[in-house]
Amino acid sequence: MALLETEGLSKSFAGVPVLSGVDFAAEAGEVHALVGANGAGKSTFLNIVSGSLAPSAGVIRLAGAAVRFATPQQAHRAGVSIVHQEFSLAPLLDVATNVFLGREPRTRLGLVDRARMRHDAAALLDTHGFRLDPDAPVAGLSVAEQQLVEIARALSFEAQVLILDEPTAALSPPEQQRLFAVIERLKAVGVAILYVSHRLDEVFRIADRVTVLRNGIRVATRRVADLDHAGLVSLMLGEAAAAAAPPPRATPGSVRLAATYRAGEATSSIVVRAGEIVGLAGFVGAGRTHLARALAGRARSNEIEMTIDGKAVDRRSAGAALRHGVVYVTEDRKRDGLFVPLGVLANTTAGALDRVSRFGLLQAGREQKLGGDMLARLRLAAPSLAAPVNHLSGGNQQKAVFARALLAEPRVLICDEPTRGVDVGAKAQIHDLLVELAGRGLAVLVVSSEFAELLAVADRILVMRDRAVVAAFARGTVDEPTLFRAASGDPAVLAAARPGLPP
Amino acid sequence: MMAASVTRRAVAGPPILWVAALLLALAAALLPGFFSPDNLANVARQSAVLALLAIGQTFVVVAGLMDLSVGMLATLVLVLAADLMDGRAEATLAAVGLAVALGAGIGALTGVLNNALRINSLILTLGMLTILQGVTFIYTDQSLGAPSPAITWLANGELFGLPPSFLLVLVATGLAHVALHHTRFGVHLAAVGGAVQSARQAGIAVDHVVLVAFVISGLSAGLAGLLLLGRLGTGYPNAGVGLELDAIVAVVLGGTALAGGRGSVVASVAAAVVLGMVSNMLNLLEVSSFLQMVIKGGVVIVVILIGQIRPEVAR
Numbered sequence: 125m126a127l128l129e130t131e132g133l134s135k136s137f138a139g140v141p142v143l144s145g146v147d148f149a150a151e152a153g154e155v156h157a158l159v160g161a162n163g164a165g166k167s168t169f170l171n172i173v174s175g176s177l178a179p180s181a182g183v184i185r186l187a188g189a190a191v192r193f194a195t196p197q198q199a200h201r202a203g204v205s206i207v208h209q210e211f212s213l214a215p216l217l218d219v220a221t222n223v224f225l226g227r228e229p230r231t232r233l234g235l236v237d238r239a240r241m242r243h244d245a246a247a248l249l250d251t252h253g254f255r256l257d258p259d260a261p262v263a264g265l266s267v268a269e270q271q272l273v274e275i276a277r278a279l280s281f282e283a284q285v286l287i288l289d290e291p292t293a294a295l296s297p298p299e300q301q302r303l304f305a306v307i308e309r310l311k312a313v314g315v316a317i318l319y320v321s322h323r324l325d326e327v328f329r330i331a332d333r334v335t336v337l338r339n340g341i342r343v344a345t346r347r348v349a350d351l352d353h354a355g356l357v358s359l360m361l362g363e364a365a366a367a368a369a370p371p372p373r374a375t376p377g378s379v380r381l382a383a384t385y386r387a388g389e390a391t392s393s394i395v396v397r398a399g400e401i402v403g404l405a406g407f408v409g410a411g412r413t414h415l416a417r418a419l420a421g422r423a424r425s426n427e428i429e430m431t432i433d434g435k436a437v438d439r440r441s442a443g444a445a446l447r448h449g450v451v452y453v454t455e456d457r458k459r460d461g462l463f464v465p466l467g468v469l470a471n472t473t474a475g476a477l478d479r480v481s482r483f484g485l486l487q488a489g490r491e492q493k494l495g496g497d498m499l500a501r502l503r504l505a506a507p508s509l510a511a512p513v514n515h516l517s518g519g520n521q522q523k524a525v526f527a528r529a530l531l532a533e534p535r536v537l538i539c540d541e542p543t544r545g546v547d548v549g550a551k552a553q554i555h556d557l558l559v560e561l562a563g564r565g566l567a568v569l570v571v572s573s574e575f576a577e578l579l580a581v582a583d584r585i586l587v588m589r590d591r592a593v594v595a596a597f598a599r600g601t602v603d604e605p606t607l608f609r610a611a612s613g614d615p616a617v618l619a620a621a622r623p624g625l626p627p
Numbered sequence: 628m629m630a631a632s633v634t635r636r637a638v639a640g641p642p643i644l645w646v647a648a649l650l651l652a653l654a655a656a657l658l659p660g661f662f663s664p665d666n667l668a669n670v671a672r673q674s675a676v677l678a679l680l681a682i683g684q685t686f687v688v689v690a691g692l693m694d695l696s697v698g699m700l701a702t703l704v705l706v707l708a709a710d711l712m713d714g715r716a717e718a719t720l721a722a723v724g725l726a727v728a729l730g731a732g733i734g735a736l737t738g739v740l741n742n743a744l745r746i747n748s749l750i751l752t753l754g755m756l757t758i759l760q761g762v763t764f765i766y767t768d769q770s771l772g773a774p775s776p777a778i779t780w781l782a783n784g785e786l787f788g789l790p791p792s793f794l795l796v797l798v799a800t801g802l803a804h805v806a807l808h809h810t811r812f813g814v815h816l817a818a819v820g821g822a823v824q825s826a827r828q829a830g831i832a833v834d835h836v837v838l839v840a841f842v843i844s845g846l847s848a849g850l851a852g853l854l855l856l857g858r859l860g861t862g863y864p865n866a867g868v869g870l871e872l873d874a875i876v877a878v879v880l881g882g883t884a885l886a887g888g889r890g891s892v893v894a895s896v897a898a899a900v901v902l903g904m905v906s907n908m909l910n911l912l913e914v915s916s917f918l919q920m921v922i923k924g925g926v927v928i929v930v931i932l933i934g935q936i937r938p939e940v941a942r
Contacts, residue, residue: 170873195830196828196830197829197830199807200830211825211826212822212825212828212829213825214817214821214823214825214826214829214888215821215822215888216817216821216884216888216889217814217817217818217821217888217889221814221818225815225818225825225826225829225831226815226826226829226830226831227813228811228814230811234810235805235809236809236810236811236812236813236814238809248709536897
């Protein structure tokens with residue numbers, strides 16, 4: 125008998141079906157992946173089984189008994205817990221308090237029994253091998269540790285079903301490995317794990333079975349062993365949309381960006397030619413984003429000297445970098461990419477208002493023409509140009525960020541995690557865009573945690589470790605395992621791939 | 628153990644303690660009269676009203692909110708209680724009942740409005756402040772009534788050689804400390820102030836917690852009103868003007884984050900006492916009250932500045 129089961133689960137919003145008759149079953153001790161492109165209905169499904177949404181029709185069964193969760197707390201108590209991408213922790217409280225928040229044990233006097241809370245938390249953390257200090261304030265923990273607090277919180281409800289929504293999105297590869305170890309242990313004690321991820325390699329790595337949703341319909345449930353990557357992608361996307369072979373590249377032109385980066389003892393040089401895509405690989409903490417932001421004048425850094433087309437860039441500020449044509453696309457669009465309450469068009473033209481103004485007054489028609497054309501070119505789908513940008517899907521939000529970057533007429537485009545939180549289709553479009561831009565003579569630097577992404581788009585890949593470039597590979601001379609080994613400091617690989625590769 | 632870990636930064640961290648030490652050293656050097664028992668008792672009496680307000684305000688600020696209505700709420704209580712007692716001893720109990728009921732009642736009203744209307748608490752309580760001020764002036768535009776002897780004694784007298792108002796503040800501080808750090812309510816309040824969505828996810832009844840915080844704030848304002856009446860000796864309808872800002876200043880000087888999520892009642896009370904010390908010392912130095920305002924403002928800015936610099940140095 126399945127532990128968690130749904131039958132005919134359906135949900136409509138304002139008459140529009142987003143989930144139609146989904147049958148699903150997860151066994152105890154199984155890692156069951158749930159995949160689908162954005163808009164496939166994954167979030168709706170998760171929200172229903174975890175008690176945040178009521179289904180329009182259908183049944184949920186837990187260990188054979190029909191259940192109905194009116195709130196997430198009811199689901200928790202029944203043993204169904206979800207760990208969202210965005211954590212729900214109280215940052216200034218400590219680990220133990222967070223684990224038991226809302227259910228603090230009390231002494232006979234009715235006061236919070238901190239000693240017991242701490243003891244229970246320590247025992248729970250210990251049982252599952254989480255190395256966390258129950259007294260540590262959550263705000264001081266790394267993202268991976270905060271995630272463990274969330275998982276510990278779920279386990280404190282005696283979770284039978286643990287739902288992990290994009291759990292590795294913010295983790296470095298070693299942290300991911302540790303999370304996988306945690307998942308293996310939970311699986312061994314009979315927890316059913318519902319694993320949702322855009323990263324299909326992880327699905328193949330840890331899942332037993334996979335259920336594919338497309339347009340709110342369950343397309344397939346398969347054993348992972350019976351599938352390959354290409355097969356899974358075609359199930360997700362429907363019609364044949366599997367990755368094509370990377371298109372041939374034009375030969376890069378003259379040196380566009382040349383920089384020397386000093387951090388501590390190490391000195392690294394970075395060269396990007398016109399028409400070239402250079403990838404910057406490495407694990408979290410390797411200093412990729414720091415370097416990218418320094419190049420774009422965004423980090424206060426006297427560690428860097430750089431020239432654009434042979435001209436030195438003296439002033440280090442975002443404005444100065446922009447005037448030299450260096451445009452940065454942030455890794456965190458919600459923080460410093462988008463103007464969140466504003467509409468799509470306003471977000472797009474925000475950096476190019478001079479071009480749509482006359483005598484200091486904005487010309488609405490010119491703004492719509494300039495911004496609208498760019499959005500159309502990027503195939504951004506929005507209900508209207510005025511639609512609030514935060515109402516769009518991740519992929520369309522990222523296109524809005526790119527649209528503004530391109531309106532700044534870049535000569536050097538620096539993209540940090542250009543496809544983070546973006547569905548498969550939009551990801552391919554963004555990759556195509558990068559290649560197209562390079563083809564038109566732009567120098568492109570791409571920072572990515574996904575080695576596969578860099579392998580797909582980059583002409584050269586630089587690997588960073590401890591804030592220095594430690595290896596360089598030309599297109600076609602490297603594969604994913606090699607990149608992984610270089611980034612994790614395997615001496616054999618590093619010796620063979622010194623970064624002084626001829627530019 | 629755990630309580631210490633949650634509150635350690637709030638209690639040991641605030642630069643208000645350094646300021647206090649510095650002031651005491653200055654006082655020792657310049658003002659021999661400062662350490663006389665009479666003067667220390669004076670400092671305690673002068674600080675008591677603000678200390679009570681700061682205790683209540685701490686709860687609201689930990690929830691990430693603000694209560695600007697407390698100065699005028701205290702004034703309304705003061706005027707009504709003065710008129711009610713008019714110096715009569717037998718009316719003391721009624722006046723205390725009035726202070727508690729009106730304080731908690733208005734606090735509850737503010738809390739309910741905050742939850743129902745979802746207006747920024749700063750604006751909502753500013754509105755409440757104005758309404759309460761209007762009501763006070765409709766009731767009377769000049770001083771009226773007088774405290775009963777018991778209230779006068781509470782504010783100005785002596786008990787075991789100590790000012791009774793000081794003992795009241797100590798008891799209130801102890802109760803508030805337990806409520807903030809050792810009850811579910813206190814833990815939930817900090818969770819609400821730190822991350823309201825997370826608190827909701829954890830099943831915390833956010834509205835209920837916020838309502839209780841406003842009730843505590845109103846209650847402390849009611850008691851502060853009585854105490855202030857005892858100090859002034861008459862129901863003066865401008866008595867509490869600006870007290871709400873002093874209370875917020877004391878809370879912030881005490882190291883409670885204005886954004887909410889953590890705080891310490893003990894530190895807020897300590898800050899209120901330090902503010903009282905500053906006034907007292909400046910009085911002893913015969914500094915004009917207008918210059919005193921300038922100096923106090925400067926002290927506030929400097930202390931907050933130190934508080935902002937410190938965490939980054941530590942990092």
